[in-house]
Amino acid sequence: MKKATIQLETLTCPTCMLKIEGAVKALDGIDKESLNVSFNSSKVKVNFDDEKVSIKDIENAIDKVGYEVKKTQVKEL
Amino acid sequence: MQKFILGKKNNIAFISGALIIIAFTSHYAFHNINIAIWSLVIASILGVTPIAIQAYQALKVKVVSIDVLVTIAVTGAFLIQNFEESAIVTFLFLFGAYLEQRTLNKTRSAIKELIEMAPESALKQTENGEFEEVEVDEVDVGDILLVKTGAKVPVDGTVLTGEGHINEASITGESVPVGKKKGSQVYAGTILENGTIQIVADRVGEDTTFGKIIELVEEAQDSKSETERFIDRFSKYYTPAVLVIAFIVWLLSRDFELAITILVLGCPGALVIGVPISNVAGIGNGARHGVLLKGSEVIHDFSKVDTIVFDKTGTLTIGNPKVADKEIYAENVDEVFAYLASVENESDHPLARAIVEYIGDTKLYTVEKTDVVKGGGIVAHIDGHRVAVGNVALLEQENIPLNEKARADIARFEANGNSLVLTAVDGELKVLMGIRDQIRPGVKEDLQKLKKLGVKNLILLSGDNQGTVDLVANELGLTEAHGHMLPEDKSAYIEELQAKGQIVAFVGDGVNDSPSLALAQIGIAMGGGTDVAIETSDIVLMNSDFSRLPHALGLTKATALNMRQNIVIAVGVVIILLASLIFSEWMNMSIGMLAHELSILVVILNGMRLLGYKLKY
Numbered sequence: 001m002k003k004a005t006i007q008l009e010t011l012t013c014p015t016c017m018l019k020i021e022g023a024v025k026a027l028d029g030i031d032k033e034s035l036n037v038s039f040n041s042s043k044v045k046v047n048f049d050d051e052k053v054s055i056k057d058i059e060n061a062i063d064k065v066g067y068e069v070k071k072t073q074v075k076e077l
Numbered sequence: 078m079q080k081f082i083l084g085k086k087n088n089i090a091f092i093s094g095a096l097i098i099i100a101f102t103s104h105y106a107f108h109n110i111n112i113a114i115w116s117l118v119i120a121s122i123l124g125v126t127p128i129a130i131q132a133y134q135a136l137k138v139k140v141v142s143i144d145v146l147v148t149i150a151v152t153g154a155f156l157i158q159n160f161e162e163s164a165i166v167t168f169l170f171l172f173g174a175y176l177e178q179r180t181l182n183k184t185r186s187a188i189k190e191l192i193e194m195a196p197e198s199a200l201k202q203t204e205n206g207e208f209e210e211v212e213v214d215e216v217d218v219g220d221i222l223l224v225k226t227g228a229k230v231p232v233d234g235t236v237l238t239g240e241g242h243i244n245e246a247s248i249t250g251e252s253v254p255v256g257k258k259k260g261s262q263v264y265a266g267t268i269l270e271n272g273t274i275q276i277v278a279d280r281v282g283e284d285t286t287f288g289k290i291i292e293l294v295e296e297a298q299d300s301k302s303e304t305e306r307f308i309d310r311f312s313k314y315y316t317p318a319v320l321v322i323a324f325i326v327w328l329l330s331r332d333f334e335l336a337i338t339i340l341v342l343g344c345p346g347a348l349v350i351g352v353p354i355s356n357v358a359g360i361g362n363g364a365r366h367g368v369l370l371k372g373s374e375v376i377h378d379f380s381k382v383d384t385i386v387f388d389k390t391g392t393l394t395i396g397n398p399k400v401a402d403k404e405i406y407a408e409n410v411d412e413v414f415a416y417l418a419s420v421e422n423e424s425d426h427p428l429a430r431a432i433v434e435y436i437g438d439t440k441l442y443t444v445e446k447t448d449v450v451k452g453g454g455i456v457a458h459i460d461g462h463r464v465a466v467g468n469v470a471l472l473e474q475e476n477i478p479l480n481e482k483a484r485a486d487i488a489r490f491e492a493n494g495n496s497l498v499l500t501a502v503d504g505e506l507k508v509l510m511g512i513r514d515q516i517r518p519g520v521k522e523d524l525q526k527l528k529k530l531g532v533k534n535l536i537l538l539s540g541d542n543q544g545t546v547d548l549v550a551n552e553l554g555l556t557e558a559h560g561h562m563l564p565e566d567k568s569a570y571i572e573e574l575q576a577k578g579q580i581v582a583f584v585g586d587g588v589n590d591s592p593s594l595a596l597a598q599i600g601i602a603m604g605g606g607t608d609v610a611i612e613t614s615d616i617v618l619m620n621s622d623f624s625r626l627p628h629a630l631g632l633t634k635a636t637a638l639n640m641r642q643n644i645v646i647a648v649g650v651v652i653i654l655l656a657s658l659i660f661s662e663w664m665n666m667s668i669g670m671l672a673h674e675l676s677i678l679v680v681i682l683n684g685m686r687l688l689g690y691k692l693k694y
Contacts, residue, residue, distance in 0.1 A: 040299050
């Protein structure tokens with residue numbers, strides 16, 4: 001398992017969070033419990049199984065619903 | 078392509094705004110209906126494109142967002158050829174989003190400033206001994222780093238060589254430069270004002286004190302209270318519900334226009350954004366003023382506090398006992414002082430340290446046959462003399478006579494709240510010293526402010542003796558003060574207060590009193606930036622600065638009020654809109670959208686007021 005902290009462009013509408021949550025949750029290998037999209041700091045924190053899903057996949061999923069990924073940090077758990 | 082259009086959202090808003098103006102001028106000034114209609118058609122299509130894209134993206138991940146409601150409503154208006162409505166609604170929606178973005182950035186600025194203080198690069202020693210610039214993420218524990226004048230310390234570490242002065246404002250909130258030399262601790266995010274130092278990295282990245290503060294503040298601004306979680310759950314089902322209701326209305330009334338109007342009026346608008354906005358602005362204000370508030374639940378609780386309990390005398394006093402009064406009954410003062418210092422030098426009792434500090438540099442003798450009398454003091458032999466240092470009980474035990482003057486002095490010193498240290502040499506009293514802690518400057522005024530802010534009880538629970546505690550309590554005007562309290566007595570006392578229905582805040586240093594900190598509804602740590610204090614408490618007063626407490630209380634009260642105002646505004650607007658749809662003739666989509674966007678701006682602006690909050694008295 002790895003832990004990703006993804007900094008997004010500034011989020012401005014709270015429904016954005018629902019969209020991002022939905023997009024990330026739809027991926028395989030995501031620890032749904034750990035997923036946390038924070039509105040004010042515009043960050044996504046999530047644990048994922050790097051054998052099933054790559055950090056690139058997660059970034060792409062967020063990008064696809066229309067939010068730019070600024071910076072990503074991945075840590076071993 | 079989708080991205081390109083979304084990126085140009087703001088430009089689209091302005092173009093469709095311009096088109097709407099053209100449409101209205103040509104219609105009313107030049108009576109040219111054709112140009113008017115075409116302008117509105119173009120404005121509608123242009124305006125709905127980015128909204129429709131967002132709606133599509135949301136639906137793809139099974140979310141019914143506001144964009145979905147607006148897209149359906151606008152498309153509907155367009156189909157029944159109400160171009161005026163479709164153009165104005167899309168314009169307002171886009172323009173509103175633009176203004177929200179601008180104002181939101183402003184609201185978040187306080188916390189952003191804090192995050193921007195994070196160091197970005199470091200000069201790291203390579204294998205050949207030279208320093209090269211690397212990103213701060215590449216620094217590992219144990220690396221040797223060079224910090225030059227004017228640079229930020231990149232990590233928490235220990236000084237290896239060099240000297241300098243460091244501004245630690247980012248950690249302590251105090252901008253007085255602190256001198257650092259070999260062996261001193263330095264903290265990430267602080268600035269070296271002069272000198273050059275080499276440090277070894279002890280903690281890096283998120284583990285540094287600064288990293289923890291940032292993480293704490295970031296989590297705090299997004300932490301949610303019960304009410305907010307309710308609103309969140311509510312809005313998850315709210316938007317789909319509006320869609321369903323509009324559909325039912327259409328089926329029943331066969332009034333298409335009414336149905337699409339409901340879609341727009343039903344947008345949750347200010348409801349979802351109102352509370353988070355107050356929260357982020359309040360926490361941002363605190364961060365600027367050395368008060369770390371851990372989230373909106375804390376704000377809510379502390380704003381209603383009845384009783385503040387202080388954990389020990391040291392919170393209200395400087396916590397550093399000093400020799401305050403002395404009487405000397407001997408001629409050979411220097412010699413007696415030298416004996417006294419020699420005895421006390423071997424002890425680490427706070428009173429002993431105060432005496433050593435007071436006497437300063439002196440000749441030190443070899444102390445022999447030291448005998449520690451429990452609860453009394455020390456008896457020892459120095460240079461052939463029998464020296465007794467301790468309290469009155471010790472002297473009585475040693476059968477040392479106290480004359481009338483000495484007894485009067487002892488009574489006077491005790492009345493002043495001193496702890497007494499008597500020194501006798503060869504069975505004769507030589508020196509009487511009174512040692513006491515000083516009350517922190519300004520504490521009295523701060524406590525007054527807390528009372529004015531509505532705190533009913535100020536209570537001191539201390540391990541000190543009742544006399545000292547009473548003295549502090551009288552001087553400061555505390556409601557109650559209890560001495561001889563062990564940590565478990567304190568938590569039992571807090572439980573008792575809570576059983577009486579009081580909301581209790583406990584102010585402590587977070588190390589010994591963690592049960593009480595955890596038990597009280599609000600645990601307030603006087604943190605000198607230590608990890609334990611930051612982690613165990615709900616509110617952290619940076620740099621142990623007591624004077625931040627009234628600001629913290631005033632701020633949480635203002636923030637809680639602000640949240641309530643925003644909820645009232647948000648709910649009020651939705652109710653008024655729906656009521657006027659039923660009871661009035663003039664309600665339509667454009668007015669509804671205008672009201673929604675205005676209410677969102679109003680709650681954001683209202684929240685922004687908190688950024689400038691200052692305690693009035």
